[in-house]
Amino acid sequence: MRAVVHDRYGPPDVLRLEDVERPVPTDDEVLVKIHATTVSRTDCHIRQAKPFMWRFFAGLLRPKRRILGIELAGEVEAVGSAVSEFEVGDHVFGGSAGKFGAHAEFICMRESAPLAHKPAGRSFEEAAAVCDGVIQALACLRAADLRKGQRILIYGASGSVGTAAVQLAKYLDAHVTAVCNTKNVELVRSLGADEVIDYLQEDFTKNGETYDVIVDAVGKHSFIRCRGSMEPGGVYIATDLGRFMVENPLSALVTRRIGDKRARFPIARWTKKDVIFVKELIEAGRYRAVIDRTYPLEDVVDATRYVETGQKTGNVVLTLNGVVR
Numbered sequence: 001m002r003a004v005v006h007d008r009y010g011p012p013d014v015l016r017l018e019d020v021e022r023p024v025p026t027d028d029e030v031l032v033k034i035h036a037t038t039v040s041r042t043d044c045h046i047r048q049a050k051p052f053m054w055r056f057f058a059g060l061l062r063p064k065r066r067i068l069g070i071e072l073a074g075e076v077e078a079v080g081s082a083v084s085e086f087e088v089g090d091h092v093f094g095g096s097a098g099k100f101g102a103h104a105e106f107i108c109m110r111e112s113a114p115l116a117h118k119p120a121g122r123s124f125e126e127a128a129a130v131c132d133g134v135i136q137a138l139a140c141l142r143a144a145d146l147r148k149g150q151r152i153l154i155y156g157a158s159g160s161v162g163t164a165a166v167q168l169a170k171y172l173d174a175h176v177t178a179v180c181n182t183k184n185v186e187l188v189r190s191l192g193a194d195e196v197i198d199y200l201q202e203d204f205t206k207n208g209e210t211y212d213v214i215v216d217a218v219g220k221h222s223f224i225r226c227r228g229s230m231e232p233g234g235v236y237i238a239t240d241l242g243r244f245m246v247e248n249p250l251s252a253l254v255t256r257r258i259g260d261k262r263a264r265f266p267i268a269r270w271t272k273k274d275v276i277f278v279k280e281l282i283e284a285g286r287y288r289a290v291i292d293r294t295y296p297l298e299d300v301v302d303a304t305r306y307v308e309t310g311q312k313t314g315n316v317v318l319t320l321n322g323v324v325r
């Protein structure tokens with residue numbers, strides 16, 4: 001089968017298409033023929049091995065996992081003898097999460113993995129672009145214990161995590177203020193944000209407004225700078241390590257004991273339950289994946305270069321087999 005592989009850490013050019021052995025499902029696995037996947041920020045961190053600590057997970061000297069890709073949508077090609085939830089021909093979507101391997105024509109996933117039937121009426125392209133943002137956004141909102149009527153500010157609302165966080169916070173009936181660039185104001189409003197702040201025109205930390213929850217969905221802010229915009233008892237949620245790769249975990253540690261405002265740095269866990277939850281939200285018309293650009297798998301290097309501009313809106317999709325519907 002065709003797959004995008006990399007044998008050393010480095011710039012996008014280390015990625016190349018190669019013919020590799022097609023995986024064979026064990027008794028409790030399904031073999032999925034992938035029609036669409038994405039290039040995520042996580043793929044980029046791993047490929048660059050930046051920050052360095054990723055090497056402890058991905059391989060100290062060279063990548064242990066040659067094939068990247070954490071989310072996918074496709075068709076069940078074969079099932080193991082113990083599989084009961086899926087049948088050959090089912091349309092599915094989900095995430096390979098820590099195992100990667102979705103930048104390929106086929107992947108084997110356990111039946112119990114974060115995999116579910118594709119939302120009815122949605123394309124493979126759309127379904128592939130759901131899980132990474134949603135799973136991380138859910139981790140953020142859960143860490144904040146966001147409740148109905150609370151005021152939440154989502155900084156970096158136009159990214160993959162940000163577009164998911166805005167929609168999920170609205171689903172939870174919070175009052176959502178989204179912060180993004182001028183060009184994304186209308187998009188973010190269309191996702192349900194009650195208020196939108198254009199960060200090129202206004203600095204939300206200086207306008208006197210305060211929030212119960214602030215989520216930095218793009219790794220550009222900090223607890224220290226947001227403190228004055230938080231209500232007493234408020235929570236700041238980080239999605240990245242922050243400055244010197246310790247700022248956010250350190251803020252989380254210190255604020256457990258000191259002060260009346262807390263910082264949290266949640267680690268997302270991928271579960272089947274959450275994939276089914278978002279499938280139901282999509283089918284109820286309460287969630288949609290935002291797709292910026294779509295590339296064929298062969299153009300993975302260009303797609304990756306674009307993701308690394310840090311300016312994608314929502315998600316960047318790779319399609320295989322020419323099938324996107």
Ligand SMILES: NC(=O)c1ccc[n+]([C@@H]2O[C@H](COP(=O)([O-])OP(=O)(O)OC[C@H]3O[C@@H](n4cnc5c(N)ncnc54)[C@H](OP(=O)(O)O)[C@@H]3O)[C@@H](O)[C@H]2O)c1
Nearest residue numbers: 041136156158159160161181217218219220239310311312
């Ligand atoms: N901990 C985890 O498990 C986990 C999982 C997934 C992602 N993440 C992290 O979460 C972060 C977000 O990932 P993502 O994929 O959502 O990012 P992304 O989609 O690449 O974010 C890009 C978006 O952020 C906006 N942006 C860029 N600079 C900004 C700034 N200074 N202020 C406000 N908005 C800005 C960009 O729009 P403009 O340039 O037009 O403003 C663009 O729309 C990443 O740092 C990633 O590492 C963590």
